Amino acid sequence: MTDDAYLFLVDKTTAHLGVPPTALGDLPCMDTSAVSAWLAAHDVTATSPQLRLLPPEETGSIPQDAERLPVPLTDEELSRLRHRSAPESLAALEDELLAYRDCTDGRDRLLTRALAAGVPPHRVAELTGENPSVVDAAARK
Structure with a gap:
């Protein structure tokens, strides 16, 4: 790669x-x-x-x-490219993950939904700015 x-x-x-x-x-x-x-x-x-x-x-x-x-x-350009490349079902969840950066209400529920829908943990961490260990913990719930 x-x-x-x-x-x-x-x-x-x-x-x-x-x-x-x-x-x-x-x-x-x-x-x-x-x-x-x-x-x-x-x-x-x-x-x-x-x-x-x-x-x-x-x-x-x-x-x-x-x-x-x-x-x-750049990291921002690459994030936009990944977002536009995502299937529609994941793109909607990615929009929510991006909005997450501005608020933490419902964090665990949103992380769990995104992971359950198939958004890879590294991508959830990238979109939310959340520590990968927090995303991994949500994956284990």
Whole structure:
């Protein structure tokens, strides 16, 4: 697994993969000379419907023959990408976990619901800012 997200081009069979970079707002990596040159080499623009981005832990799903480029993202950008990549059922729970940062009311109940729904413990800790040991304790309840 790499620490970089990957920018890649989809075709008709892989159109469901990834998130269009434009859906994540302003990404400074899109303005770098490396990305500009890569886009030009493949005759696509930053707003092309063929252009997608995947977080590091999901890059194994990119087909071997797909054109790809590693791009560094900040922690906040990576969190937005993971949120947009999540299935709708998990994305709704992730929204609640993000709101959790601002209030602790119902903490244990929310952690338990998220874990039961399949949000991985490391992701629950990342979204809530909660100590991983607290999330692990909620998993054991």
